[in-house]
Amino acid sequence: MYTKLFNTFSDAWSLWWQTGKITQDGFIFTIFIGVFAVLWFLLLLVKKPNKNPPLPPGPKGLPLVGNLLALDPELHTYFQNLAQTYGPIYTLKLGKKIGIVISSPALAKEVLKDQDTTFANRDVPVAGREATYGGLDIVWTPYGPEWRMLRKVCVREMLSNNSLESVYALRRRELRQAIKYLYGRAGSPVDIGEQMFLGVLNVITSMMWGGTVTGEERAGLGAEFKQVVGEMTELLGMPNLSDFYPGLERFDLQGVKKKMKGLAQRFDKIFETIIEQRLKINGEVAGSGEESKDFLQFLLQLKDEGDAKTPLTMTHVKALLMDMVVGGTDTTANTIEFALAEMMNKPEVLNKVRQELETVVGKDNMVEETDINKLPYLYTVMKEVLRLHPALPLLVPHCPSTTCTVARYMIPKGARVFVNVWAIHRDPSIWENPLEFCPERFSDSKWDYSGNDFKYFPFGSGRRICAGTAMAERMFMYSLASLVHSFNWSLPAGESLDLSEKFGIVLKKKIPLLAIPTPRLSNPSLYE
Numbered sequence: 001m002y003t004k005l006f007n008t009f010s011d012a013w014s015l016w017w018q019t020g021k022i023t024q025d026g027f028i029f030t031i032f033i034g035v036f037a038v039l040w041f042l043l044l045l046v047k048k049p050n051k052n053p054p055l056p057p058g059p060k061g062l063p064l065v066g067n068l069l070a071l072d073p074e075l076h077t078y079f080q081n082l083a084q085t086y087g088p089i090y091t092l093k094l095g096k097k098i099g100i101v102i103s104s105p106a107l108a109k110e111v112l113k114d115q116d117t118t119f120a121n122r123d124v125p126v127a128g129r130e131a132t133y134g135g136l137d138i139v140w141t142p143y144g145p146e147w148r149m150l151r152k153v154c155v156r157e158m159l160s161n162n163s164l165e166s167v168y169a170l171r172r173r174e175l176r177q178a179i180k181y182l183y184g185r186a187g188s189p190v191d192i193g194e195q196m197f198l199g200v201l202n203v204i205t206s207m208m209w210g211g212t213v214t215g216e217e218r219a220g221l222g223a224e225f226k227q228v229v230g231e232m233t234e235l236l237g238m239p240n241l242s243d244f245y246p247g248l249e250r251f252d253l254q255g256v257k258k259k260m261k262g263l264a265q266r267f268d269k270i271f272e273t274i275i276e277q278r279l280k281i282n283g284e285v286a287g288s289g290e291e292s293k294d295f296l297q298f299l300l301q302l303k304d305e306g307d308a309k310t311p312l313t314m315t316h317v318k319a320l321l322m323d324m325v326v327g328g329t330d331t332t333a334n335t336i337e338f339a340l341a342e343m344m345n346k347p348e349v350l351n352k353v354r355q356e357l358e359t360v361v362g363k364d365n366m367v368e369e370t371d372i373n374k375l376p377y378l379y380t381v382m383k384e385v386l387r388l389h390p391a392l393p394l395l396v397p398h399c400p401s402t403t404c405t406v407a408r409y410m411i412p413k414g415a416r417v418f419v420n421v422w423a424i425h426r427d428p429s430i431w432e433n434p435l436e437f438c439p440e441r442f443s444d445s446k447w448d449y450s451g452n453d454f455k456y457f458p459f460g461s462g463r464r465i466c467a468g469t470a471m472a473e474r475m476f477m478y479s480l481a482s483l484v485h486s487f488n489w490s491l492p493a494g495e496s497l498d499l500s501e502k503f504g505i506v507l508k509k510k511i512p513l514l515a516i517p518t519p520r521l522s523n524p525s526l527y528e
């Protein structure tokens with residue numbers, strides 16, 4: 001058989017040579033194709049086809065460290081600048097970790113809506129774990145039954161509109177307290193962020209366990225608590241080597257873990273004391289029907305009687321208290337501070353808000369929370385400040401639970417995904433004069449922050465959307481309306497307004513706003 005095949009082949013060979021030049025050209029072509037086919041076949045054998053799509057593009061990094069050395073601490077602006085070069089999705093190599101940065105509405109939608117279940121997880125940083133008893137709170141618990149249980153407990157019992165309605169008296173009391181304090185400081189500069197922080201903290205702690213900070217303690221403790229929460233949110237946003245090289249965690253080279261441990265312990269001591277006192281009182285009044293009706297009481301009851309499949313432990317109780325204190329205070333207080341600063345910088349906006357308040361509330365009355373639904377212009381101020389200074393500029397980073405594809409790029413399981421909502425809110429292709437503070441852009445109420453529009457989503461979107469939106473909205477509107485209605489505001493002599501930001505997981509003013517209140521209501525007794 002081989003002889004027959006050889007003969008056929010050599011016959012064809014001589015025929016080619018004998019049929020002249022054209023045949024010789026054909027021969028060379030055939031040889032070329034043959035060699036090419038063999039090489040291609042060999043290549044296929046050596047290199048298996050790569051079915052995985054590539055990672056998104058990104059800046060070249062150095063061996064071992066990747067792009068870590070180039071990171072700027074002001075991550076939101078740094079990420080925005082890189083997006084100009086690498087586009088709306090890019091990769092950063094952060095030591096052993098892959099970071100993915102998303103900066104367009106279409107891709108934010110793909111991550112937070114189309115593939116929400118996959119991305120509803122967190123890559124828990126060492127600082128987050130240290131602050132929340134090992135990540136046992138709502139913010140850091142992975143998506144699943146435990147997270148659902150924690151979120152349901154908080155939203156239903158504390159943060160829903162119905163629960164909030166039932167404790168309006170607490171908010172009113174705390175806000176009146178704050179206004180009275182400011183009245184006492186008339187003519188002297190006050191730290192607006194600090195006072196608003198204390199106001200929100202008091203509302204939250206009184207909703208949780210009935211405790212507040214008043215009188216003499218107010219100034220001192222306000223500053224202390226604000227500093228502790230501020231440092232915690234700064235550590236949560238800071239790039240930490242222990243997150244990028246898990247093997248280095250035990251060395252804690254930047255001291256992030258140690259610092260966070262110290263800060264968290266300060267709150268833990270308060271929580272322990274309060275829980276201990278409550279358990280003692282509960283023992284004393286058991287069965288008399290005189291038990292407290294606050295959030296802590298509900299949690300302690302749930303701990304004893306809750307679902308056996310997903311139990312609520314004492315550690316969960318403390319982690320939830322930590323979430324409310326850390327997640328609810330700085331976010332809301334910083335937003336109110338930015339709003340007053342932006343309005344003082346644009347007196348025409350401040351005057352418009354004031355006029356609206358004079359019409360709806362009048363100079364002979366203090367603002368009530370029921371008034372806030374009748375203040376549409378103030379509402380646009382809130383939306384605009386949340387556009388320009390979203391409290392969480394990169395949301396809380398998300399993390400896919402499995403390797404997946406976004407925009408034809410591979411996003412590996414466990415990557416840290418930053419959605420740069422700050423950059424989307426300042427994108428000139430979406431917003432006219434994006435850097436200008438202009439509440440009127442929200443006049444047609446086209447935009448809301450329910451998480452359905454990926455051009456504007458200051459509270460996030462999807463399963464992990466902020467759990468405290470209703471509370472933030474009420475506290476912001478009620479506090480800002482009261483500040484503007486009750487006082488005229490001016491800067492200390494020789495000071496100028498600074499509107500720059502400082503990055504942390506929660507954005508804050510680089511320079512705190514110090515402003516002087518001058519009472520403006522008709523009757524001093526209103527401030528009592």
Ligand code: HEM
Nearest residue numbers: 139327328331332391392395396459460464466467468472
């Ligand atoms: C102006 C005020 C606030 C803003 C702008 C804000 C914004 C956000 C954002 C962007 C997220 C992350 C969403 C994501 O990961 O995709 C978040 C999460 C969260 N927020 Fe807020 N927030 C505010 C106030 C509050 C308040 C007052 C509370 C509670 C008292 C609160 C509780 C939470 C919690 C528990 C989470 C974690 C949700 C989860 O992972 O399931 N926030 N918030």
